[in-house]
Amino acid sequence: MELETLRDLYVDELKDLFSAENQILKALPRMIRAATHKELKKGFMKHEKQTREHVRRLERICKELGVSPRGKKCVGMEGVIEECKELISEKPEKDVLDAGLITCAQHVEHYEMAGYGTVRTWARAMGYENQARMLQMTLDEEQQTDLDLTALAESSINIEAEA
Secondary structure, eight states, rough: OOOOOHHHHHHHHHHHHHHHHHHHHHHHHHHHOOOOOOHHHHHHHHHHHHHHHHHHOOOOOHHTTTTTTTTTOOOOHHHHHHHHHHHHHHHOOOHHHHHHHHHHHHHHHHHHHHHHHHHHHHHHHOOOOOHHHHHHHHHHHHHHHHHHHHIIIIIIIIHHHHH
């Protein structure tokens, strides 16, 4: 795809986010199985459900634009998820693993927040207000997940990992 206009760049980033979200959907079951803290498992399961909705929103946006969301591989997310797989394969002590899983999940969230914030801004600039609203909804959910992970880490998991 040639990137000659902001719309071209917008579509390219939407495809990147679609790939990232689908990679996350494949990685979350492994993270859920690896997590030992009940609230962390619950948080990952909640985010898995949200991620399915994020994929649906991206599909709707791409349909409105008359493009397929497929066709691009998000190598950034691939790297973040690979780091998570490495952590799990090292088999750290369970509380340390849970703290590390939060780190992995927050890397994922921050990558997504950067992407969604950008495409939301571009959608507004191009007058795609409905798309901007959908992207803002996803951005809000990603930000809330990040805050929830921080609260869980600070209130219990990091404390348990320290002990």
